[in-house]
Amino acid sequence: MQTTGKITIESLMSLEAYSKYRKENKPAIIAHRKLRSVQLGENINLQFESETTIRYQIQEMLRIEKIFEEEGIQQELDAYVPLMPDGSNWKATMLLEYPDVNERKRELARLIGVEDRMFIEVEGHARVYAIADEDLERENDEKTSAVHFVRFELTPAMRASVKAGASVKLGCDHTNYPAHTVIAPETLSSLAGDLK
Numbered sequence: 001m002q003t004t005g006k007i008t009i010e011s012l013m014s015l016e017a018y019s020k021y022r023k024e025n026k027p028a029i030i031a032h033r034k035l036r037s038v039q040l041g042e043n044i045n046l047q048f049e050s051e052t053t054i055r056y057q058i059q060e061m062l063r064i065e066k067i068f069e070e071e072g073i074q075q076e077l078d079a080y081v082p083l084m085p086d087g088s089n090w091k092a093t094m095l096l097e098y099p100d101v102n103e104r105k106r107e108l109a110r111l112i113g114v115e116d117r118m119f120i121e122v123e124g125h126a127r128v129y130a131i132a133d134e135d136l137e138r139e140n141d142e143k144t145s146a147v148h149f150v151r152f153e154l155t156p157a158m159r160a161s162v163k164a165g166a167s168v169k170l171g172c173d174h175t176n177y178p179a180h181t182v183i184a185p186e187t188l189s190s191l192a193g194d195l196k
Helices: 015-035 051-065 070-083 101-110 156-163 185-193
Strands: 037-040 045-050 089-096 118-122 147-153 168-174 177-180
Touching: 015 037, 015 051, 015 185, 037 168, 037 177, 045 185, 051 070, 089 101, 118 147, 118 156, 156 185
Parallel strands: none
Antiparallel strands: 037 045, 045 089, 089 147, 118 168, 168 177
16 A cells, blocks of 8 residues: 555555455554554543545545445545544544443543543653544533544754654543553654654
8 A cells, every 4th residue: 555645536546456465464454553542541442544544544434335326435535534644643543442332421520621631741741632533523511422523733943852762652631541652663763654
């Protein structure tokens, strides 16, 4: 799967070509996704997206839904391309993971607004809070969603620090989920590649 910096209809593989590619390359794609996954506490996982992860997601949706007409392909592009980082930011799918149904229901009620309390802190710089769910509202007065899409916008100075090797902390300062972790060097190295 060739990365081009931009995902277009022309840059996608046909269903047949993707089927062959998928058999040989699925383990590498899964490893890439795992590398870009950051666990925050026991129940929040951020999957930082990249052109590779978004391209894979689009190709998978086309394969599963057997979409081969241009209009359908364009709808998938419209849904997923905005989730790709664009050089000044990191974008992530945020998952609130509670295997037990009753616990999940209780915790999603306690964690309303958690997506807005997620932050990135580049060593030597102020915290940057997530811009969440730009596509649609994912919570109501009773509970938050188990899935959010977040964007962390980094200043040029922050991007330069990351590229120069500064450490980065991912955290949450929601009253009911205070947590932070330093992003592992190998993960940070992959994320640094998203920045211009």
